[in-house]
Amino acid sequence: MTVRIGLIGAGGMGRAHVERIENELAGGRVVAVADLNLDAAKEVAEPLGATAYGSGAELIADPDVDAVLVATFGKVHAPDVIAAVEAGKYVLCEKPLATTPQDCIAIMEAEQKVGKKLVTVGFMRRFDPGYQEMRATLASGELGYATLVHCRHRNPSVPEGYVTRNMIDDTAIHEIDTCRYLLDEEIVSVRVDAPRSTSRRFDHLRDPLVLVARTESGVLIDDEVNVNIQFGYSIECELVMEAGTIRLGDQNTTVTRDSHGNRNPICRSHVDRFHTAFNQEVQQWIRAVERDEHTGSTSWDGYAATCVVDAALESLESDGREVTVSTIDKPAFYA
Structure with a gap:
């Protein structure tokens, strides 16, 4: 067929x-x-x-x-x-x-x-081999339960039409779903902090931002969203457990070693990083x-991520106040 x-x-x-x-x-x-x-x-x-x-x-x-x-x-x-x-x-x-x-x-x-x-x-990050290995390591229980997740979402630049809320609803939403996938639990509260802005941004944009979230069991998540970092597209994640950690591997398998040092190519966009x-x-x-x-x-996963985005946007608009994520009860249909 x-x-x-x-x-x-x-x-x-x-x-x-x-x-x-x-x-x-x-x-x-x-x-x-x-x-x-x-x-x-x-x-x-x-x-x-x-x-x-x-x-x-x-x-x-x-x-x-x-x-x-x-x-x-x-x-x-x-x-x-x-x-x-x-x-x-x-x-x-x-x-x-x-x-x-x-x-x-x-x-x-x-x-x-x-x-x-x-x-x-x-x-689509649920299909990335690195994230799948991280999830499997946690599920195995050999390193204990999760306590922290550190995420970094860095873009070389964004177009002028990209606005501050897009850092949450278009960019950080990837980490929001990824952390729900890795931890297999819901995010219950979130706040958004705004550090010193980069001079490389458009004037209307607050960049970078840091999203800080807590899950049902108390796992703390931090996500740096930095969309004018210049050097390339870099996605990082470290899952911290009781007896060890697991990090995403480097972007590429090939490393050049010469008089300039050890280096590897840097992805320029999600197209090559997550092909x-x-x-x-x-x-x-x-x-x-x-x-x-x-x-x-x-659809429940889409809904849950959107609810976290809503709470994060409310936090952003209220200068970083921690906001409880509000959701309906999960229908048995999606259990």
């Missing part, structure tokens, strides 16, 4: 998914592309022999589309995700699932009404759709 995939969103992320589905992965084919900019949809669709649509609704209604990949802006995800669920089609939705808890709840309600988990959220994770995520999703099964993170 070849899974016939409809892509909603013909921007950079959508095109990257087309490239991997068509040239690197097995079992899937892009048969339709939708974008409010119909010319952009046609530009992506025509070389594939796919159908171009000017709206997600038209694509979802296409009987030739088996599953839907949503790669638009987060604030417009909910209507298309809900429509796909109501049509009984599996969805891989890029993070965030939605930008408000209310929209996430509406998506969960749609799934529960259908009675089937259909939505996977694109938290393998993206491929594993989409490949697993395609194979699960073939089997008529859900895989990966759920």
